[in-house]
Amino acid sequence: MGRYLLGILALLKNCIYSDVVNFDGDIKDFVVGNSTLFVLTDHRLHQMRHDLYEEKTKDITNAIHHNRVNILVPFEANGTLITCGTFEGYCEVLDINNITNSIYYESYILVGPRQNEKSVAFIAGRYLLVGKKDDDETAQGNRYSVVSLWNTLESQPGRIFSKLAEVSDASIQSTVRDVVFVDGFQRVSPSESYLFLNTKTDNERKVLVLRMNSAKEKKMDIIKSLQSATIQCCSDKVRPVLVACTVIPSVNGVIWAAGVFSAENQQDPENSAALYDISNVQGRVKGFCAYGENPCGSESGSELQPLSVVFKYSSMSAVAAVRIGSWIVLFIGTSDGQLIKLVLDEKFTPGCPTVLYKSDDERAVLPRMHFDPVDYKHIYIALRQQLRRVSVVQCGNYSTLKDCRAAQDPLCCWCVNTHRCSTQDECSDTS
Numbered sequence: 001m002g003r004y005l006l007g008i009l010a011l012l013k014n015c016i017y018s019d020v021v022n023f024d025g026d027i028k029d030f031v032v033g034n035s036t037l038f039v040l041t042d043h044r045l046h047q048m049r050h051d052l053y054e055e056k057t058k059d060i061t062n063a064i065h066h067n068r069v070n071i072l073v074p075f076e077a078n079g080t081l082i083t084c085g086t087f088e089g090y091c092e093v094l095d096i097n098n099i100t101n102s103i104y105y106e107s108y109i110l111v112g113p114r115q116n117e118k119s120v121a122f123i124a125g126r127y128l129l130v131g132k133k134d135d136d137e138t139a140q141g142n143r144y145s146v147v148s149l150w151n152t153l154e155s156q157p158g159r160i161f162s163k164l165a166e167v168s169d170a171s172i173q174s175t176v177r178d179v180v181f182v183d184g185f186q187r188v189s190p191s192e193s194y195l196f197l198n199t200k201t202d203n204e205r206k207v208l209v210l211r212m213n214s215a216k217e218k219k220m221d222i223i224k225s226l227q228s229a230t231i232q233c234c235s236d237k238v239r240p241v242l243v244a245c246t247v248i249p250s251v252n253g254v255i256w257a258a259g260v261f262s263a264e265n266q267q268d269p270e271n272s273a274a275l276y277d278i279s280n281v282q283g284r285v286k287g288f289c290a291y292g293e294n295p296c297g298s299e300s301g302s303e304l305q306p307l308s309v310v311f312k313y314s315s316m317s318a319v320a321a322v323r324i325g326s327w328i329v330l331f332i333g334t335s336d337g338q339l340i341k342l343v344l345d346e347k348f349t350p351g352c353p354t355v356l357y358k359s360d361d362e363r364a365v366l367p368r369m370h371f372d373p374v375d376y377k378h379i380y381i382a383l384r385q386q387l388r389r390v391s392v393v394q395c396g397n398y399s400t401l402k403d404c405r406a407a408q409d410p411l412c413c414w415c416v417n418t419h420r421c422s423t424q425d426e427c428s429d430t431s
């Protein structure tokens with residue numbers, strides 16, 4: 001496989017068109033809203049159109065006050081962008097169409113991580129869900145708060161951001177100190193939240209998935225709806241660390257996830273990409289529970305085994321996926337700057353991996369990649385100071401019916417009207 005990929009690399013290097021923007025600092029995070037992209041660097045927040053035209057910028061730190069933004073969440077239903085940072089611990093609500101317009105500012109709250117740790121934040125129902133390692137060194141009765149639900153709309157005069165429920169904190173607690181949140185997703189219908197994290201104790205490393213029903217109105221009811229499971233990878237070799245993941249919504253209430261797993265072992269640098277059915281995350285994993293629950297979790301949580309291990313490669317660091325009929329297309333970013341496309345048929349059999357992009361100087365692809373939400377024909381990837389918009393389809397490259405079919409790319413079809421290999425909507429546009 002490796003040698004084969006190198007071959008493609010040599011062939012494709014530098015020959016694929018993509019849009020690109022260079023910033024004056026490393027990209028820390030970026031999110032995609034309905035019509036806008038928000039890119040966070042050390043010093044600035046940038047508001048860009050989907051075609052990467054920059055509309056606005058906002059300074060987030062200056063020479064006097066150091067500040068690091070650690071929460072960046074579009075709240076489309078409210079027309080706002082929620083940002084939180086470390087300078088005195090604050091959150092600021094910005095106009096989603098004009099980030100220089102600050103709608104609300106609140107100080108002395110710490111919503112995101114204090115240290116430079118990984119965290120996950122998104123809108124779950126009416127609340128802002130934040131998953132992070134507890135900043136308090138001292139556990140309350142050996143428990144750490146790892147997931148909290150914050151208000152997003154005014155709850156008491158003059159205050160918005162609060163994690164209090166009726167009587168206590170609305171949080172998920174853990175008896176495990178060492179947790180690293182990898183990613184999280186909100187599914188719209190039914191309204192459910194999924195969180196993926198790594199845990200580490202003296203003798204064991206585990207990957208967990210947490211699921212909550214975010215349709216519930218009360219925070220505590222969302223917290224109490226917690227279900228959890230362990231994710232195993234893989235049968236050939238144990239790779240107990242999740243590097244990146246994504247969810248793949250499917251039909252009939254089924255939901256799949258794709259994850260990239262590592263052994264974090266120099267002797268075994270190869271990572272595995274595997275698919276899971278996460279539709280039935282049931283029970284509780286020991287050590288994770290709703291606030292105040294006793295005992296904290298039980299061993300009733302299920303263990304999810306992969307549906308299939310679809311790809312092995314040494315430097316995978318990011319994954320995104322789309323589903324087209326019964327096919328899945330995975331996009332895999334690597335720590336040496338490649339974006340690889342892998343088509344899986346209904347039996348999860350991978351086709352030939354193709355390299356959509358390769359950076360000249362082997363910059364790592366940021367673990368979070370996003371599709372253009374309008375047509376899913378482009379994917380955004382961040383490589384240190386650079387943001388790229390890469391086309392995910394190259395149907396035009398197949399000039400005959402035979403080549404178009406042989407490409408086995410579910411994103412392309414042979415258009416009878418034009419006698420060209422094109423995407424479905426390009427074809428219907430001309431009919």
Ligand SMILES: *[C@@H]1O[C@H](CO)[C@@H](O)[C@H](O)[C@H]1NC(C)=O
Pocket residue numbers: 034076077079
């Ligand atoms: C944003 O897009 C989502 C999904 O397409 C849609 O449900 C929502 O109404 C949109 N919100 C706004 C404010 O346009």
Ligand SMILES: *[C@@H]1O[C@H](CO)[C@@H](O)[C@H](O)[C@H]1NC(C)=O
Pocket residue numbers: 077078079080093103104152153154160
């Ligand atoms: C959006 O949020 C602001 C401030 O949090 C609030 O005052 C406003 O009512 C919200 N608007 C909508 C449409 O929910």
Ligand SMILES: *[C@@H]1O[C@H](CO)[C@@H](O)[C@H](O)[C@H]1NC(C)=O
Pocket residue numbers: 098100101102
């Ligand atoms: C954006 O917001 C700023 C600050 O409120 C305001 O001065 C400016 O006119 C706004 N720009 C647009 C295009 O609405």
Ligand SMILES: *[C@@H]1O[C@H](CO)[C@@H](O)[C@H](O)[C@H]1NC(C)=O
Pocket residue numbers: 012015016017394396397
């Ligand atoms: C696909 O087409 C583009 C634009 O015509 C070209 O630059 C690129 O090299 C082609 N890719 C492959 C895989 O042939």
